Amino acid sequence: MTVTDNPTGGIIGQARLRKEDPALLTGEAKFMDDLVLPGALWVNCVRSPHAHATIDNIDTTAALAVEGVTAVYTGADLAEDWAGPLPCAWPVTDDMKSPDYWPVAQGKVCHVGDIVAVVVADSRYVAADGAEGVVVDYSLLPAVISIEDAESDQVVIHEGLGTNVSYEWPLIPDPEGVEAAFANATHHVTETYVHQRLIPAPMEPRGVAAVPAPHNGDMILYSSTQIPHILKVMAALTVGIPEHKMRVIAPAVGGGFGCKLGVYPEEILCLALAVRHGVPVRWTEGRTEAATATIQGRAQRQTIELAADENGKLLAVRATLLADMGAYFQLITPGVPLLGAFLFHGLYDVPLYSFTCKSVFTNLTPTDAYRGAGRPEATYAIERAMDVLALAVGVEPDEIRSLNFIPTEKFPYDSPAGLVFDSGDYQPALDRAKELINWEERRAEQAERQAAGSKMHLGLGISTYVEMCGLAPSRVLASLNYGAGGWESATVRILPTCKIQVVTGATPHGQGHETAWSMIVADRLGVDPDDVEVLHSDTAISPLGLDTYGSRSLSVGGTAIWMATERVVEKASLIAAHMLEANADDLELTNGVFNVKGTPGAEVPLAEVAFAAFTAHDLPEGLEPNLQAEVTWDPPNFTFPFGAHIALVEIDEETGEVEIIDYAAVDDCGNQVNPMIVEGQVHGGIVQGIGQALWEEAIYDEDGQCRSTNLGDYLVPSAAETIDMKLDYTVTPSPTNPLGVKGIGEAGTIASTPAVMNAVVDALRHLGVTEMAMPASPMRVRRSIENAQGGAV
Amino acid sequence: MEISLTVNGDTQSADVEPRTLLVHFLRDQLGLTGTNIGCDTSSCGACTILVDGQSAKSCNLLAVQADGAEITTIEGLAGADGLHPMQQAFHESHALQCGYCTPGMVMASISLVEEYPNLDADGVREGLEGNLCRCTGYQNIVKAVLSVKK
Numbered sequence: 001m002t003v004t005d006n007p008t009g010g011i012i013g014q015a016r017l018r019k020e021d022p023a024l025l026t027g028e029a030k031f032m033d034d035l036v037l038p039g040a041l042w043v044n045c046v047r048s049p050h051a052h053a054t055i056d057n058i059d060t061t062a063a064l065a066v067e068g069v070t071a072v073y074t075g076a077d078l079a080e081d082w083a084g085p086l087p088c089a090w091p092v093t094d095d096m097k098s099p100d101y102w103p104v105a106q107g108k109v110c111h112v113g114d115i116v117a118v119v120v121a122d123s124r125y126v127a128a129d130g131a132e133g134v135v136v137d138y139s140l141l142p143a144v145i146s147i148e149d150a151e152s153d154q155v156v157i158h159e160g161l162g163t164n165v166s167y168e169w170p171l172i173p174d175p176e177g178v179e180a181a182f183a184n185a186t187h188h189v190t191e192t193y194v195h196q197r198l199i200p201a202p203m204e205p206r207g208v209a210a211v212p213a214p215h216n217g218d219m220i221l222y223s224s225t226q227i228p229h230i231l232k233v234m235a236a237l238t239v240g241i242p243e244h245k246m247r248v249i250a251p252a253v254g255g256g257f258g259c260k261l262g263v264y265p266e267e268i269l270c271l272a273l274a275v276r277h278g279v280p281v282r283w284t285e286g287r288t289e290a291a292t293a294t295i296q297g298r299a300q301r302q303t304i305e306l307a308a309d310e311n312g313k314l315l316a317v318r319a320t321l322l323a324d325m326g327a328y329f330q331l332i333t334p335g336v337p338l339l340g341a342f343l344f345h346g347l348y349d350v351p352l353y354s355f356t357c358k359s360v361f362t363n364l365t366p367t368d369a370y371r372g373a374g375r376p377e378a379t380y381a382i383e384r385a386m387d388v389l390a391l392a393v394g395v396e397p398d399e400i401r402s403l404n405f406i407p408t409e410k411f412p413y414d415s416p417a418g419l420v421f422d423s424g425d426y427q428p429a430l431d432r433a434k435e436l437i438n439w440e441e442r443r444a445e446q447a448e449r450q451a452a453g454s455k456m457h458l459g460l461g462i463s464t465y466v467e468m469c470g471l472a473p474s475r476v477l478a479s480l481n482y483g484a485g486g487w488e489s490a491t492v493r494i495l496p497t498c499k500i501q502v503v504t505g506a507t508p509h510g511q512g513h514e515t516a517w518s519m520i521v522a523d524r525l526g527v528d529p530d531d532v533e534v535l536h537s538d539t540a541i542s543p544l545g546l547d548t549y550g551s552r553s554l555s556v557g558g559t560a561i562w563m564a565t566e567r568v569v570e571k572a573s574l575i576a577a578h579m580l581e582a583n584a585d586d587l588e589l590t591n592g593v594f595n596v597k598g599t600p601g602a603e604v605p606l607a608e609v610a611f612a613a614f615t616a617h618d619l620p621e622g623l624e625p626n627l628q629a630e631v632t633w634d635p636p637n638f639t640f641p642f643g644a645h646i647a648l649v650e651i652d653e654e655t656g657e658v659e660i661i662d663y664a665a666v667d668d669c670g671n672q673v674n675p676m677i678v679e680g681q682v683h684g685g686i687v688q689g690i691g692q693a694l695w696e697e698a699i700y701d702e703d704g705q706c707r708s709t710n711l712g713d714y715l716v717p718s719a720a721e722t723i724d725m726k727l728d729y730t731v732t733p734s735p736t737n738p739l740g741v742k743g744i745g746e747a748g749t750i751a752s753t754p755a756v757m758n759a760v761v762d763a764l765r766h767l768g769v770t771e772m773a774m775p776a777s778p779m780r781v782r783r784s785i786e787n788a789q790g791g792a793v
Numbered sequence: 794m795e796i797s798l799t800v801n802g803d804t805q806s807a808d809v810e811p812r813t814l815l816v817h818f819l820r821d822q823l824g825l826t827g828t829n830i831g832c833d834t835s836s837c838g839a840c841t842i843l844v845d846g847q848s849a850k851s852c853n854l855l856a857v858q859a860d861g862a863e864i865t866t867i868e869g870l871a872g873a874d875g876l877h878p879m880q881q882a883f884h885e886s887h888a889l890q891c892g893y894c895t896p897g898m899v900m901a902s903i904s905l906v907e908e909y910p911n912l913d914a915d916g917v918r919e920g921l922e923g924n925l926c927r928c929t930g931y932q933n934i935v936k937a938v939l940s941v942k943k
Contacts, residue, residue, distance in 0.1 A: 017884060024892025025880040027827015027867040031893065034826035125812070203831045203839055203893040203927050254829070254893025255927050287832035510891025510928050676887050683930035684890065711836035711925060719931040720922040724914070748930075 011523035012739075015676035018515040019530065020508075029252040032207030032224040033284045040209065040280035041070055043270060044127035046117040046134045047293065048109035051143035051363035051704025052157065055107060055116060055136060062133035063119055068126035070277070072134060074117045075104035081272040083240035086328070087263055089230075089483035090335035096167040099158040099361070101328035103265035103272070109138070110157055110327035111365050112704055113292025115265055120273060120281065143363040143704040147301055147324045150360035157327065157361050164361045166325055167334060171341050171355040171417060178354045181316035185307035187392045191385045195298035195377050196774055197324070197698035198691075199714050200370050202509075204254020205290045208267050209282035210274035217241075219274065221248045223267050226256040226509055227547040230484065232539050234263040234331070239271045250537040253509035257688070258369035259294050260509065261549045262331045266293075291709035296698050297370020299324035300337060304344060304381040307352075312393035312400050316352035317416075319344035319381060323359045326366035333366055334359060338480060339374030339468075339550070342417040346382035347426055347466035347642055348404035353416035363704045369549060371688055372746040375467045376753055383463045383754035387761065397462045397758065398434060402427060405464075412735070419468065421640045422734045422742075429666040429730050430464055430644040436664035436726045437646045450766050455653040458661070459763025463645045463755035469743040470639035470736075471550035485634065488552070489544035490560035492521060492568050493628035496614035498607035500525065500532040505545015506557030507537045511745065512677045513553060517561050519673055520739070524565045525606060526592030544632060551641070551743030554673065559737040560633040567629035572609045575627075578620045579604050579612060639734045639742040643667035645686070645751040647759040653767070656781035658694055658760055663725040665751065670734045670742035678744050682727055685748020691717045692749075693756035694775050715775075764788070796860040800825070801869030809856045816840045818856035819866060827867035827896050831925070838924030841897035841904075842866050848904035850897075850923070867896035870903075879903050879941050886937035890928035898924045902938045914939060 023029040060072040085100040105114045119130035142155045149155070150164040157164055172178065182188060209222040219241050225231050228248040236243040253260065266283050273281040285293060300323040307316040323337045337357045345353055390400035405426040406413050413421040434440075439460070446458040471477075472486035491503035502517050518532035535541045548557075569589055576594035577584035580602055587594050595603035609627075612618065616625030648662040665682055672678050695715035699707040708714040733740025753774070760776045761769060768788030773780060797806045800823060809818055819825045819842070828851060831839030835853040842851045843865040870877035876884065879899050889895040898921070905912070905920040912920060917938045918931070926934065 018887065020892070021884045021889060022876070024889055024895050025867075025876060025883055025899065026871050027825070027896050029892060030826065031829065033830065034820070036824070124817075125810070201927060203837065203891065203925065204829065205831070253891065254831075255891040257927070287834065287837070510893075512890070680887050680890055680929060680933065683932045684928045685930075687930035688927070710834040711832045712834050716925050716927060717931075718922045718925055719918040719935065722918070722931050724932050724935070725930070 011519045011529060012673050014674065016515060016519060016529065016674055018512050019518065020512060020514050031204055031252045031254055032222060035209060035222060035251060037209055037211060037280040037282060040282045041120050041122060041277060042124045042127040043273065043281060043283040044119045044131040045115045045266065046119065046131045046136065048105065048112055048114040048116050050109060050138050050140055051112050052141040053109050053138035054141065055105065055109065056139055057137040058117055059135040060117065062135065063130040066126060066130045066133055068123060069119060069121045069130040071120045072117055072130065073104065075102060075106040078104050078272060079106060082238060084238055086265060086268065087234045087238060088329035088331060088333065090332045090481065092169055092334045092338055092481050093167045096334060097161040097163065097165070099161060099328055103268045111292065111363050112706060113365055114327070118269060120277065124284065145362060145364065145700055145702060145704050147322050147360055147362065150362045151322060157363060166359045166361060169338060169357045173416065173418065174352055177352045178316050178318060181352050182305065182307045185315055186310040187308040187312065187389060189306040189385055189389045189392060190303065191388055192301065192303045193381055193384060194773055195300050195380065197299045198297040198370055198696050199291055199698050200257045200259035200294065200297055201714065201716050202255030202257055202259065205285035205287055206260065206264065206266065206294060207284040208270045209280055210270040211280040212274040212278060214278040217245050219246050219271065221246065221267065221271060222251060223248065224253050224260060225250050226253065226260040226507060226549055228507055228537055228539055229505060229545040229547050231263055231267065235267060235271060238263065238268050241271065247540045250507055256509040257371045258297065258373055258549060261369050262295060287711060288709045291714065292365045292706050295330050295368035296365050297367060298377060299367045300377055302377065302381045304385045306385050306389050308389055312389055312395060312403055314348050314350045314404050317345040317350050317382065318354040321357040323357055324362050324364065324367060325359050326362060326364045328366050330366045330368040333368045335480070335482060336367065336369055336373050340378035342415065342419050342468060343375055343378040343466065344382055345416060346379060347406055347424065347464055349406040349410065350416050355417065364700060371685070371749045373550065375746065376689065376750045379463065379465045379750050380754045384758060387758050398430060401430060401462065401464050420637060421466065422637055422736050423732050424466065424640060424642055425730065425732050426464065426642060429642065429668055432728050432730070433644040433646045433664045433666045436728060437648060437662055442648055457651045457653060457763040459649045459651065459759040461647045461755045461757065461759025461762055463751045463758065465751045466640050466642040467747060467750050468638040468640055469551035469746065470555035470635055471552045473637060474634050484546065486546065486556065487632050487634040488546055488557040488560045489630065489632045490557065490564045491628060491630040492561065492564040494568060494572065494610045496611055498527065498610040500527060502532060502534045502561060503542045504534060504536045504557055504561065505542055505547065506553040507545065507547045509548065511553065516554065516558065516673045516677060520558055520561050521565050524569065526589060551745040554741050555639045555734065555737055555743050556633060556635050558673065558741060559739055560631045562739055563633055564629045564631040567631060568627055571629065572606060572627055574620055574623060575612055576604050576609045579609065635736060637736045639670065639736060641667065641669045641742040641744065641747055643747060643751060645755040647755040649756065649759040649763055651760065651763045651781060653785065656778035658776050658781060660690060660723050660756070663723060665725060665748065666728045666730060667744065667747050668730045668732050669744040669747065670732060671740040673741065679727060681744045682748045683725060685746060686725055686752040687717050687722050689749040689752030690756050692774060693753045697775050794857050796857055798859050798861060799863045801865060811855065811857055813856045814852055815854040815856045815859050816851035819851060825866050825868050829893050829896060831894065838901055839894050839897040841900045841924060843900055843904060848901045867899060882937040882941045886933045886940060888929060888933040888937040894924060894926040898926060898934060906938060906942050910942060912942065
C-alpha cells in the first residue's frame, strides 16, 4: 500500500485492534433482546398469509381467552392512534404516487407479512399463543408479483392511486446528443439484467421496546436501528409524541446493511401501545418473520445500452430501469434507484448519458436500501455490458476498461450525469488486481482446459467500479427532493484529567466507529486512544446526528470529529499561551505537549491545560471555562472510492456448480484511518456481493408467497463456500475533506457481484453461453448450457 | 418441570415450562444474554453453547433436555486472567464486526479445535459451516481459529 498525503502523525493509519471487541466477545454487550425491562408487555404481530386480499373479519375471541393475553388490536382499533401514516422521506418527484402505509393494515393487505392484528401479552410465549388464536377472514385478490404485471396496471394495488406506477425519473442532460451518438455508433450493445430481491439478513433480527413515563410524558424508544436520530424525528411525527419528550436509543446493533435504516410499523406500534398501556411494550423479530417483515433489497430490471466507436471507445450510455418498490414505501424506498442514477457509466469517460427510472408497486415486501443501495445495481449493469462490448470489439475485458477509464489528468472530473468526481487514478488498481490473480497464467490455464475438452471450466471476471459515498451534501439532497440534510455532528470534550469524550451522531452497528474515532482524536491530541471514549447511539447523549449508511460515517462524521478536535486544540492553545506567557500562534501541540516553536523548554502538557480549563482560576480574559467544541460538517461533495476486483471461478459442467477459486481486490478509499477495519469491510462486502451472484434470492411463487423465509432456504454464504481473498490498495486521497478519506463500507459488495457474474459467463462462453441470471445456481448454469447447446446435453 | 444443571460451573435448579427452549432459559431465566438468537430453524449457530463439552445449538434443545448437563456459555470463558485464547484470537485477528454471531462462533470454534486439533483452513471452513456471519466474510475467523490451533 502506498500512503500519500497522510495528514497526521502517528496513530492514524495504524492497524489498531478494536476497543469494541471485549464486550462483544464476552457476552457483555447488550443487544436489543438482551435488555431487561421489568413489567414489559410483549407484542406478537399477526401477519397476512396472503399477498393481496381484503380483510373481511377479524375474530379475536380465542386470542383474548388465552391466559396472559392483555389485549388484541386490529387496524381499525388503532386507527386513531396515528398522527399520520408511516413516513417516506424521499418523494423523488413532485407528482410521485405514494400510498398510505399504516402500522396495522386497514381493510386490506398488500403483501405477505403485512400486519393485520397485534397481540399484547405478559410474555413472548403467551403473545405467540395469542396470535395463534386470532382468526382472520380474507377475500383474495389477484396478486401482482412481477414488475411487468405491475406496470401493465391490469390489477391496481392501491385503488386510490389509479395506477401501480409510482414515478418516472429521467436524467438526460442532452437527449439529442444521446440519440445522435447511438445513430453514429459502430457498436451498439443492449443488455437486460435483473437484480433479484435480496433479504438483507443481518445476524441480529430487528427488535423494539418503548418505555413510557406516563406521568411526565417522556418516552424512550429502544430499537435495533441504524438511525436513532432520524427515527426520533419521524416517530415523534407519526405517533404525535412531542419530539423533546422522545429519546431513542440504539443498543448494540447486530448488523444492519441498510435494512435497519427505516421507520418500521413495529417501532410505531410499540410506541402507541406503550402510550395506551402505560408500561414498557416490546417486540423481537423472528428470523422467519423477518423474511417478509423487514425490507428487501435490489429488485429491478435494467436495460443498459452502450454506444461505442470502432475501437470500443464509449460515446454514450443509456440506462432504463423498472424498479420494484414492493407494496408500500419504507423510509427511502423511492430514492434507492436514484442513488445509482448517476453511475451507470461507471468509471468511464463518456460524453453523453441518459438515465430513466420507472418505479412500480407490487404485492411484495417493500424494498429499500441494502448495502450499496443503487450503486451495486449501476455497477453491475455497466460492468457486465463492458464485457459484452469487449467481445464485440474483439479485445480483452481489461483492455476495454483501460481504453475507457477517466484519465487521471481529468480529475476533478465533470461527469456526464452532473457530478464532480473528486479524485481517481484507475489504471494502477486494475494492473495490481491482474498481478494478484495471475491474469496471464490463468488465461493460459483456461485455454488449456478448453483445448483439452475439460468439463471443469475456468472463468475470469473483472469489475472495476467507482461509487459515490459520503452521503451527502445537503444542497444536493435538496435537489433530489430528499427530506433531510446530509451533515454530521461531533463534539470533542477534554475532561479535567485529560481523558477525552467524543460524541458522534454517526451511529455504529458493527463498523468500529469507537476505535476509528478514538484514533482520529488521539492522533491530533497526542493522547492514548484508550483515553478517548466515544459516545453514540442515544439521542439524549448525542442529540444531533444523521446516523450511518451510504459509507458516510468516516468522510462526513469522521471529518466532523477531526474539525471539532482542531477547534478544541485552538482553544487549548489560548490557555497554554496564557500559561506560557507566549503568543498562541507560536505554539504547536506535539505528542500531547504544547511548546513554543523554536524555544526549547517552553512547554506545557495538554493535561495541565485541561486542568487549568477546569479550575478556571486563571484563564485568559473572556475565555469560557471549558475545553470542548461541537462541529456540524456538511460535506461540499460526495466522495468517489474506486477499485478493481477480479474473480476466478471454476464451473463443473456436469453439475452446474460454480466455485470461487481465487479473488483479488484492489480498492482505493483514500487515506485509511485503520487498515485492519478497512480490510474487514472489504472482506465482508465481497462475500455479501458474491452471495447475490451465486446463492441469495428471495424466491416468491406466483401467489406472492416467499419460499425462502429461513436461513436454510435463503442462502447466506457460510465459511464453507467462501475463500481467502487477496487484497491490496492504492491511495488517492479525497480533496473534499481534511482527512483525505472516502469510505469503504459498501465497496466490496458493489464490486464483487459483477466480477463473479462476468467470471461465470467467461467460463461458459466457449459453450455458447452469453447470458446468465442471478443467482447463478447449479440449476441456472445447467439450463444456460443446455439452452446454448439447443436442448438437453 | 424441575431441572437441575451446571452452568458455567454453578449449579442451577429451576422450574421451567416444558416447552421452554434452552436458549430462552439461559437468556430469560438465568440472565445469560451473551448467547444470541439469530434464527428459528437452527441454521445460523448464533446460539451455540457447549453441552457436556460439545457444541450445541441451544435453540434446538428444550431446557428440560439439559437436565443434569454441564453447560458452558460465552460468559463462562473469560476469567480473572483475561480472555479465553479463542476470544483473544478473535480479537487479534479482527474476526468480529457487529459481534452478534461472535459468541456462537467462538463456542463452535472452541469445540471444533478440541475435537479436531489438526484441521487446516478448509477443515475449519467446513467445521464452521453451521455458524453464519454476515459481517466478516469469514476470512479473519478462519485465521483466528487456525492461530489458536497452533
